[in-house]
Amino acid sequence: MEYTASMTAQTADPRRQQFETLLQAHRGIVFKVAATYAAHAEDRADLAQDIAAQLWRAYPGYDPQRPFPTWMYRIALNVAISWLRGEGQRRRRTVSLDDNLHDLPDEQGVDVEARQRLEVLQRFIAALDPMHRALLLLYLEDRSYREIAEILGISETNVATRISRLKQRIRQDVA
């Protein structure tokens, strides 16, 4: 695996080794957050790198008593939102949604219905503001309301209200 290969030269530090193991186990979080906030393949890769580097930078402050994914989501989402709102606006490419879809490799045997659902999902995500994107991502990842509340810094009641409104919006916008 390229990820592991890239790390081998730098694994002398036990703390770094421990971090790499954790990151490897939860790398899907990085990719999915990057895919939620960046449309172009190069931007997604760039954002994923930014998130990973920021995770490493923040790692000394990570409390092992707390769940690693929750900590990881917070940093990944904060980096992605900052990227979307700040520096990324200068760097990120302007691409159509169709281009965005073509960036993702085709999956063998993906039926037309699945592809259409994916298009609908990506259009819906693109139309959301950054905070609602985060909320939708966490919901689709089957995170509990409690965990979503902890990551976003809002109450569980607010999470429930927001998700309920998202559902209404989907019924209206994606009928």
Add this chain to the structure above:
Amino acid sequence: MELDELKLAWQTLDRRLQQQTALNLQLLTESRIDKVRSRLRPLWFGQVIQLIVGVLLTVAFASFWIANTGSPTLLASGLVMHAWSVALIISAVMELLLITRIDYAGPVLTIQKSLAQLRLWRTRVSPWLGLPFWLLWMPLMAIAFKQLFGVQMHASVYYIGIPIGIVGMLAMVWFHRWAHRPERRHIGEAIDAESAGRSVTRAQRYLDEIARFGDE
């Protein structure tokens, strides 16, 4: 379509992302870590420079008034500029502390609030550091005249400069209040954006949206 149906699409996206070879985490190179060290890095450096300049000016102005205790005008000039340079230091330290509080591992709303506090400080305090220069140019000139030419500035400069400076300052304060009235909010926002610094303004632009998100 229901939200739950989107989960199926999300799973498809997940599988595709896992297949995508371009997304390799070749991280932890020093250049990459440097790159993301802080989104507020330019602001951080700006404040560090302000702090250094403030300290140097404080030392210079303090040396000046200590050496000129015999002349009330020069003593007053030195003390006034000394006070201003101390304010410059306090402002820089405050901003650096606020920037330090922005921790990416914190909840998103908390971080946005920290950015808002930082912006508030910059929009409210920065003008107060510049505004007194309607009057401060006179003690500054007095110090420069003494240091460069060894002479005192002519008293007539104060007779003309002080009334003009007071009128100018009052006009600026009035304009600031006028521009921030609700019906002219766009003018006030443009002024705030100019004084807040681009990196902080970008964060603030979305604060209302974030605040709405936090409201139940």
